[in-house]
Each structure stands twice: as C-alpha cells, then as structure tokens.
Amino acid sequence: MCRLLTSSSVREQQSKALYSNSMEHLDPSSASYPFAYTTGRWLNQDELQRQSRSLKFNFSLLCETVAKIYPGASKVDSYEKKEGAYNRVFIFTLDNGKKVVAKVPTSVAGPPRLTTNSEVATMAYLRSKSSLPIPETLLWNDDPSNPVGIEYIVQEHADGVNLHEHWPKMDIVQHMQCTKELSLQIREMASLDFPAYGSLYFADAPIEEKLKIPFGNGFCIGPYCSPLFWNCCAGESDIYKRLNTNRGPWRDLKEYSAGLIDTALSRLPKEQPADDRLPFRGAIQEHSDLIDACRKSMNILIEDERVQTAATPALIHPDYNKRNIYVSPDDPTKVTGLIDWQLASIEPAFIYVHGTPDFASLADQDPAEVDEPEKAQSEDERRLQKDLSICHQTYDVIMKGKILKMRAATRLDPTFFRLFHYCFTTWRDGAPAIRQELLDLRSLWSELGLPGSCPYDPDEEELHRHAKQYEDFETRQKLKTWLTMQLNSGSDGWVPDEIWDAAQEANRAAYAEWMESAKELGEAEGMTPEKADRLWPFDAR
Incomplete structure (x- = not known):
C-alpha cells in the first residue's frame, strides 16, 4: 500500500561517501553504492551477513519519487547512505536544497509488508497522541511489488544534531539534563494505554482479520513483527523449519507467555545438526525439556499479583540510544528528534526495565581486569566515572519514581522476569544459558515468595552435565x-x-x-x- 501523509497526520553506522554525480552511473566499488552493504564486515558469517543485506530495486525511480514530494524540487542532487543492522537509509538533498530521508528494509528486518506497516503506524499513532519529536512520514509503501521494487518509508529529515556525535562535546551538567529529558520522554511513551500485547498497525494492514484487535481510530494491534518471531535473522530460515502460528496479538499475560513458549518450540531444528560448532548446544530433546520447564515455571509466575502489576502493556522506543536521538545544537538538553521506530511493540512493562540506554549506562569492564587489583584512576577517568554515575542515577530515579508502569517492575528482583526474555532463544544461546536461568529461579523460589516448589527439579546427572x-x-x-x-x-x-x-x-x-x-x-x-x-x-x- 502506498500512502502520502499530510501534515495532519545497533547500531546505525554512517557511510562517509557522498554520491553527487549522475544517478545513471553508480559505482559498485563506492561506499555509497545503494544495493550492497558497505559500512562494515563480520568476523563471523561475513558472506552470509552481507548477502542478507544485499538489495535489488530501482534506485533511480526511488530518487524520482522522492523528488516529487516537495514543490519546487525536480531531482535529487546528492545523497548520503547510512546503514543499520536491519535497514538502509538514504539522506537525499533535492535541487531546491531540501533534505529528505528514505528508508528501505533488508531481508533481516522482519516479515515483508508487516514491518513497514507497523513502523509507519506506530509513528503516526505516537505523533497523534503525544508531543514526542518524531519526524513526519511523507510517503510510504509496504508492497514490495510496487514500481520501485522494494518497501520504503520517506520521512522528514530530523531537526538538530545526532546525540551520539554531539555527546562528547557536552559537559557533565548537559549530560545530566539531557538524560533527565530523555527519561521523562519515556514517561510520556509509557503514559499511553493499550488493551493487548503485539505490534501496532493500520486497521487495513494485510493481516488476517482474526489476528487484529481494533484499537483507536484507524489502528489495530496485530502479530509481533520482530525478526525473532519470523526467523528472519541471517541463516535462521535454514535452521528452523517448524511453523509458528502463535505470534500474537495476545490479550493477557497468559496468552503472552504461551506465545513465547510456542515461539521457543518453533525455534528448534527438526534434526540435530551434524556440523554444529557450539560444543555446549545440547540435544533437541534437552531443549524441549528445558522449554517445558520454562512453561511450567512461567505459568506460576504469571499468577503472581506482583508480576501482573508489572506487566501493564506499554510501548517504548525499541532502541532508545544516542544514535537514534537528535538534539538542538544550541541547547543539547532539548530533544528535537527520535528516529528508527522499527520493531517497536507493545510489551509487558517489565520487558523494558531489562536494559539501560547508552546515555545512562555505566562503563563495561574488561573481563581480563575483573580479578586484578583496583588501579589508580587518572583525573579524566574519575571525571568520566562521575559523569556516567550521575546519568545512570538520574535515569534510575525517574524510572523508579516517576513512571508508574515501570515502578513495579524496577522494584522486583529481575529473576522474576528473566525466563520471559530468554525462553525463546534457547537453541541460539545453548542449553546451559536457559538452564542456569531456571536454576537461579529455583534457588530463589522461596525467597521470592512464590508458592509451593519450583517445577524445575533436575536430577544429579543433569546438574553434573x-x-x-x-x-x-x-x-x-x-x-x-x-x-x-x-x-x-x-x-x-x-x-x-x-x-x-x-x-x-x-x-x-x-x-x-x-x-x-x-x-x-x-x-x-x-x-x-x-x-x-x-x-x-x-x-x-
């Protein structure tokens, strides 16, 4: 579907090359070549990863389509290519000086049509219900059979400067104030209420009617469009052959939990790979048994009133980090743009307290230094640690004290929620990862105030293994x-x-x-x- 919207309505890395010559002569060796992934390489599965992000479409027609949006523009003068984990973005400069952004998905972005429809619908809904600075969508098409030959979203260029690039130029006070403003914007996101878990779509999205929950004027909640639910990540379609028919939407925590378990089972191969390089992967039956233990444990967890209180449906930016945030160059504590809403979904609130945005994160520690005596810090290192600590505390105070939906989850032991994060990636991560989560839950079962005994009760042989x-x-x-x-x-x-x-x-x-x-x-x-x-x-x- 192609729509023109009126005004009423990682990991991103930038290719430094700028193509400003004739659109008829595109150099495959150039970093700005539209059809190939050129920003990086992979030390693991490099060829597969790059092939998964290779595209075929009519780039010249995309340029013509973009140029027609603004009165007074007749063609694209130049463009800059940026690449993220799932998409390719072109920042076009038109011959009238206007900048406009076009975004196209790669094969790893998610299910065709649904991913694009959901992203545009999510932005449109948030623009209509909040004051969040989300760039306006000018034109979009979720049908890959369109003349351009690929789904696309054309948007306004975000105002301001990218926070990731501007952050080093800011002082400690500006960091703290910016973190406060960004944290309060999470409060605005969390203030919106939803009747179910799933992804947000336009009401006429190409989804079976039985999988739509009508929501608001012109919107609905439908299946999750995350690549994990559709086996879209590089090489996954060759590994997982089981059909998953339970991708949402889910009206309550019981349905949500069952959907995660069904997804987990669908993400097991039908046969044990003969050439599996991971020595601790585990047998298929071993994974099936562990997933069943997750199901039994989660069925008890979701009956706990504390977990239910922490599970209010919420929609928060899925990648709320500095690369997706724009601020005013004159006052970097003022947020001017929030981009990349792809894969945004309505989740239990407790899902969002699992991680911390990079603007509020503490520094990672090199594992080689864990057991070393604490070294004396330089003045610059002490200043950096103070800066990180202030931002982290600012974010933490707002999450725990000012965002009602998040408060209940932040005050509970994370062990309550870890199975919900990891139960459906057991094969990817290996059997010991999810088994350790079950063992941790089992060891804290009584301390957490859960009824009876933990359903997971491994024997000595399993513990030894x-x-x-x-x-x-x-x-x-x-x-x-x-x-x-x-x-x-x-x-x-x-x-x-x-x-x-x-x-x-x-x-x-x-x-x-x-x-x-x-x-x-x-x-x-x-x-x-x-x-x-x-x-x-x-x-x-």
Missing part, C-alpha cells in the same frame, strides 16, 4: 566479551569497514594465542585443541 556445559558457556562468553573490546567489534563480530583488515589480523593473532593456551592447559583441564577451536566465537581465522 550442566556444570561442564556451563563452564564452556562462560568461557565462550568471556572470550567474546574480551574480543569485542579488543577488536572494537559488535557481539556478532561486526566491525567498521575501515578497520576490517586490522581486525582480521588482530583476531587471527588472538586465536593463535588462545589455541596455544589451550595446548598448555591440556586435556587434564578438560581442554583439547578441537574444543578450544569450537569455543572460539568467530569463524574468521
């Missing part, structure tokens, strides 16, 4: 955390294109050192060269 698996799991997690800090990579191995060669070299050197350490440990420590190789988190060698 878990001890070995979990040791390997922790080893790999520490390796990955250390590598991401040393290589300046994402947890999936993503690195900016400009440091790709250096990152590869550093990764190979670290791998060689790791394998040498494994040889020194020997089988007496339970480490063989084969096992050490399989624990290495990246396939680039």
Whole structure:
C-alpha cells in the first residue's frame, strides 16, 4: 500500500561517501553504492551477513519519487547512505536544497509488508497522541511489488544534531539534563494505554482479520513483527523449519507467555545438526525439556499479583540510544528528534526495565581486569566515572519514581522476569544459558515468595552435565566479551569497514594465542585443541 501523509497526520553506522554525480552511473566499488552493504564486515558469517543485506530495486525511480514530494524540487542532487543492522537509509538533498530521508528494509528486518506497516503506524499513532519529536512520514509503501521494487518509508529529515556525535562535546551538567529529558520522554511513551500485547498497525494492514484487535481510530494491534518471531535473522530460515502460528496479538499475560513458549518450540531444528560448532548446544530433546520447564515455571509466575502489576502493556522506543536521538545544537538538553521506530511493540512493562540506554549506562569492564587489583584512576577517568554515575542515577530515579508502569517492575528482583526474555532463544544461546536461568529461579523460589516448589527439579546427572556445559558457556562468553573490546567489534563480530583488515589480523593473532593456551592447559583441564577451536566465537581465522 502506498500512502502520502499530510501534515495532519545497533547500531546505525554512517557511510562517509557522498554520491553527487549522475544517478545513471553508480559505482559498485563506492561506499555509497545503494544495493550492497558497505559500512562494515563480520568476523563471523561475513558472506552470509552481507548477502542478507544485499538489495535489488530501482534506485533511480526511488530518487524520482522522492523528488516529487516537495514543490519546487525536480531531482535529487546528492545523497548520503547510512546503514543499520536491519535497514538502509538514504539522506537525499533535492535541487531546491531540501533534505529528505528514505528508508528501505533488508531481508533481516522482519516479515515483508508487516514491518513497514507497523513502523509507519506506530509513528503516526505516537505523533497523534503525544508531543514526542518524531519526524513526519511523507510517503510510504509496504508492497514490495510496487514500481520501485522494494518497501520504503520517506520521512522528514530530523531537526538538530545526532546525540551520539554531539555527546562528547557536552559537559557533565548537559549530560545530566539531557538524560533527565530523555527519561521523562519515556514517561510520556509509557503514559499511553493499550488493551493487548503485539505490534501496532493500520486497521487495513494485510493481516488476517482474526489476528487484529481494533484499537483507536484507524489502528489495530496485530502479530509481533520482530525478526525473532519470523526467523528472519541471517541463516535462521535454514535452521528452523517448524511453523509458528502463535505470534500474537495476545490479550493477557497468559496468552503472552504461551506465545513465547510456542515461539521457543518453533525455534528448534527438526534434526540435530551434524556440523554444529557450539560444543555446549545440547540435544533437541534437552531443549524441549528445558522449554517445558520454562512453561511450567512461567505459568506460576504469571499468577503472581506482583508480576501482573508489572506487566501493564506499554510501548517504548525499541532502541532508545544516542544514535537514534537528535538534539538542538544550541541547547543539547532539548530533544528535537527520535528516529528508527522499527520493531517497536507493545510489551509487558517489565520487558523494558531489562536494559539501560547508552546515555545512562555505566562503563563495561574488561573481563581480563575483573580479578586484578583496583588501579589508580587518572583525573579524566574519575571525571568520566562521575559523569556516567550521575546519568545512570538520574535515569534510575525517574524510572523508579516517576513512571508508574515501570515502578513495579524496577522494584522486583529481575529473576522474576528473566525466563520471559530468554525462553525463546534457547537453541541460539545453548542449553546451559536457559538452564542456569531456571536454576537461579529455583534457588530463589522461596525467597521470592512464590508458592509451593519450583517445577524445575533436575536430577544429579543433569546438574553434573550442566556444570561442564556451563563452564564452556562462560568461557565462550568471556572470550567474546574480551574480543569485542579488543577488536572494537559488535557481539556478532561486526566491525567498521575501515578497520576490517586490522581486525582480521588482530583476531587471527588472538586465536593463535588462545589455541596455544589451550595446548598448555591440556586435556587434564578438560581442554583439547578441537574444543578450544569450537569455543572460539568467530569463524574468521
């Protein structure tokens, strides 16, 4: 569906290249080439990741379509390409000087049509019900068979400067005041009420009528469009072959919980992979049993009045971090734009207290330094720690004291909610990850005031197996955390294109050192060269 909207209605990385010549001559080797992912590379599954983000569409026609939006414009003079984990964004400069943004999804963004429809509907709803500074959608099309050949969203260019880029130029007081303003905007998001959990769509979205819950004037709540519910992430469609028919919407916590469990079961392969590199993955039946233990435990948790109070439906920005926030260059405590609402969904409020936005996060600690004596900090380091602490406390006070929907969840032990976060990614993460969550819940069952005994009651054989698996799991997690800090990579191995060669070299050197350490440990420590190789988190060698 194509619509023109009137005024009534990561990880983003930027390609530095700017193409300003004829649209007829697009250079495939250029960083601004529209059809290929050029911003970064992956130390793990690089070819698959880049292929998943390769696009085919009529770029010239997209340019023509954009140019027709504004009176007085006849063509695109230049464009700048930006790339995120799921989308490609083009910032077009028209021949009348106006800037406009066009966003197109890649195959990993989510289900065709639904993802685009939901993002536009979410922004339209929030613009109509709040004062949040969301750029206006000018034109959109959720039908990939349109003449351009791809779904697209055309929006106003956000006012102001990007907070991620401007943050280092701000002082401690500005950081605190900006954090306060951003935290209060979460309060405005949370003030909106919803009758169910799911994704927001326009009422005429291409969804079965039985999967629509009418909501407001021209909107409905429908199935979740997160890639996890549709197996859209790179390579997932080749792994998970089971059909998932329970993606929402869900009217209450019981339905929500059942939907997560059904999704978890659908994300198990039908056959045990013969070439699985993850040594602690676990057997399919093992995962099925653990998911069943999650189901039984969650069925008790959702009957707890405290959990129900913390589960009020809420819609909060799904990636509320500095890259998606714009502020005034003259007064950076004034927020001027909130972008990238893709994958926004209506969740139990407790889902949103799991993480902290990067503008309020404390510094990560290098795992290699955990057991080292505390080092004396320089003046700059002390100033940074104070800055981070003030922002974190500001955010925490507002979340706990001024946002009613979040208050109940922030005051409960996180153990109440962890199964809801991780029960449907057991195969991806490995059996010991979810088993440890169950064991933690079991150990705190009485202390948390839960009735009876925990349904999960492993025997000695399972506990013995878990001890070995979990040791390997922790080893790999520490390796990955250390590598991401040393290589300046994402947890999936993503690195900016400009440091790709250096990152590869550093990764190979670290791998060689790791394998040498494994040889020194020997089988007496339970480490063989084969096992050490399989624990290495990246396939680039």
